[in-house]
Amino acid sequence: MPFLQKPPELGNQYEDDFALRSYLSRVLPVDVLADVQPALMHMGERAGGELYRLQLVDRENEPVLTQWDAWGNRVDHIEVTPVWKRAERLAAEQGLVAAAYERKHAAFSRVHQFALAYLFTASTDLYSCPLAMTDGAARALLAAGNERLIGRAVARLTSRDPRRFWTSGQWMTETAGGSDVGLTETAARQENGAWRLYGRKWFTSAITSQMALTLARPEGNPAGGRGLALFYVETRDQQGRPNRILVNRLKDKLGTRKVPTAELTLDGTPAELVAGSSDGVRHIAPMLNVTRTWNSVSACALMRRGLALARDFARKRVVFGAPLAEKPLHLDTLAGLQAELCGAFHLTFFVVELLGRSDAGQASEQQEQLLRTLTPVAKLLTGRQAVQVLSEAIESFGGAGYVEDTGLPVLLRDAQVLPIWEGTTNVLSLDALKALEAAGGLAALRRETGYLLQGVREPDLVRISARVEKALEQAEAWLAQAMKDGPAQVEAGARRFAMTLGRAVSLALVARHAQWSLEHERDARTLAAARRYAAHGVSLLAAVDADDSRLLARDG
Numbered sequence: 001m002p003f004l005q006k007p008p009e010l011g012n013q014y015e016d017d018f019a020l021r022s023y024l025s026r027v028l029p030v031d032v033l034a035d036v037q038p039a040l041m042h043m044g045e046r047a048g049g050e051l052y053r054l055q056l057v058d059r060e061n062e063p064v065l066t067q068w069d070a071w072g073n074r075v076d077h078i079e080v081t082p083v084w085k086r087a088e089r090l091a092a093e094q095g096l097v098a099a100a101y102e103r104k105h106a107a108f109s110r111v112h113q114f115a116l117a118y119l120f121t122a123s124t125d126l127y128s129c130p131l132a133m134t135d136g137a138a139r140a141l142l143a144a145g146n147e148r149l150i151g152r153a154v155a156r157l158t159s160r161d162p163r164r165f166w167t168s169g170q171w172m173t174e175t176a177g178g179s180d181v182g183l184t185e186t187a188a189r190q191e192n193g194a195w196r197l198y199g200r201k202w203f204t205s206a207i208t209s210q211m212a213l214t215l216a217r218p219e220g221n222p223a224g225g226r227g228l229a230l231f232y233v234e235t236r237d238q239q240g241r242p243n244r245i246l247v248n249r250l251k252d253k254l255g256t257r258k259v260p261t262a263e264l265t266l267d268g269t270p271a272e273l274v275a276g277s278s279d280g281v282r283h284i285a286p287m288l289n290v291t292r293t294w295n296s297v298s299a300c301a302l303m304r305r306g307l308a309l310a311r312d313f314a315r316k317r318v319v320f321g322a323p324l325a326e327k328p329l330h331l332d333t334l335a336g337l338q339a340e341l342c343g344a345f346h347l348t349f350f351v352v353e354l355l356g357r358s359d360a361g362q363a364s365e366q367q368e369q370l371l372r373t374l375t376p377v378a379k380l381l382t383g384r385q386a387v388q389v390l391s392e393a394i395e396s397f398g399g400a401g402y403v404e405d406t407g408l409p410v411l412l413r414d415a416q417v418l419p420i421w422e423g424t425t426n427v428l429s430l431d432a433l434k435a436l437e438a439a440g441g442l443a444a445l446r447r448e449t450g451y452l453l454q455g456v457r458e459p460d461l462v463r464i465s466a467r468v469e470k471a472l473e474q475a476e477a478w479l480a481q482a483m484k485d486g487p488a489q490v491e492a493g494a495r496r497f498a499m500t501l502g503r504a505v506s507l508a509l510v511a512r513h514a515q516w517s518l519e520h521e522r523d524a525r526t527l528a529a530a531r532r533y534a535a536h537g538v539s540l541l542a543a544v545d546a547d548d549s550r551l552l553a554r555d556g
């Protein structure tokens, strides 16, 4: 028999995940942990077993759009893949959205929900995309206080009954305006006392959803973001026909190919105002804060999947006389990836904790500001980390990582969307600056990191704490100087500034957890991750300026 390589396999993804279990042990009260653990064990078992196997079998399936039926009726039916059908049912039954709104565990309900989502996401072909928008829509409708729409939609968006459960889309991007959403061209007209929408939406994911929240400009409103209103749309009429919505085509994408992302024409689509006839961008903001948090959780979930497979492969693949898992250089490579995941995970779940407090009305003003600042920071940092970690994870399989029927390349392709949708890295860097301006600067963030690090005693962690504080001090000084130099300097450095904040806060969080884990679990793994993460660098702020950028960007 010729040599045959054993493929990588997955175990129970909850049981195998030391970082997740250790984090939950620290954060959740004992009774809450005991209550949520069985559901996490089940989800971990499914993620590494049934769902992962189904993903491999279903690998080549993609959503199919049928625009016309046999008799010439426009139907725009989209058939999703078997994994997506399974995922929809499971998501409802396991309360992947509902858990946050039932609030059984008060401020910890978001930790419960997102721990489930973290296990679910990598095994369900990014079904997290419609769940993110569903969660976001429920939060935006509740924040708007529109009782009719809350009664009509929120009960369905947060249902555990698969027959009642609805998902929601979020239609913002148009050809002219993606990041610059103020350029939205979709018009809203009142006809016979009801609103109708006319326009073209350029990226609309999970287009099988029953409803969507979207932006349009009521006739007569001024140009720009303030003149837009937030509208509620149901995608099908009472007979199940498209609600004056044409699906022009599905996007042919680099990744997320299981997610049906469509281009739409709204041709007199009936719609309802969610919260007044202007300030739509402000009214959709609660949705974006939730979808961005889902994005950060998805980034961690994909990194974790890449690493879980890479670790198992390293035990099985023998090179130069020994398994890869015994080769110091291979171990060093994987350790670097695990450290990045550890930083991303702690930052993401810190945001999740803050979101839970905010939902439960338990967040102080300072915590609300931190949530507002760290949501874009976590999204932008973890999105970039996911691309880098998954690129390296793919390489760790050698040639097999590049071959489609191993099921590995899709991880990298899917990860590449994470820094793009829900706001690109640059756009979120500018958003983080805006949030800091509203918070009155970095003082609160520095106070919070000081608080996080106050219990750190292990000598390496004390040294790491000093680095965190130095990086934040530098960031504050950089911002003060850039503001004196003018807006071009601030904008040019915004990404490096936001990344620095993200790396500093995540390192502080890893250090805090490392100390706890040493004391309570006698485990040095998080300490090792903290050292490694710090060695990868904290501050990205150097004395480069906007003039350099202009010079380097010139071609020819």
Ligand SMILES: Cc1cc2nc3c(=O)[nH]c(=O)nc-3n(C[C@H](O)[C@H](O)[C@H](O)COP(=O)(O)OP(=O)(O)OC[C@H]3O[C@@H](n4cnc5c(N)ncnc54)[C@H](O)[C@@H]3O)c2cc1C
Pocket: 169, 170, 171, 172, 173, 176, 177, 178, 179, 180, 203, 204, 205, 206, 253, 256, 261, 417, 420, 421, 422, 423, 424, 425, 426, 427, 430
């Ligand atoms: C798979 C997929 C699914 C999607 N699904 C949806 C969906 O369901 N609903 C929806 O509404 N949208 C969706 N989008 C759209 C997505 O949110 C936008 O593509 C994204 O926000 C970027 O907008 P844009 O394409 O207009 O790019 P642009 O805004 O044109 O950005 C181009 C580049 O310019 C940079 N840039 C933009 N502004 C600035 C600035 N001020 N300073 C510095 N740099 C800047 C960006 O970072 C980017 O690198 C989806 C996109 C993808 C890829």
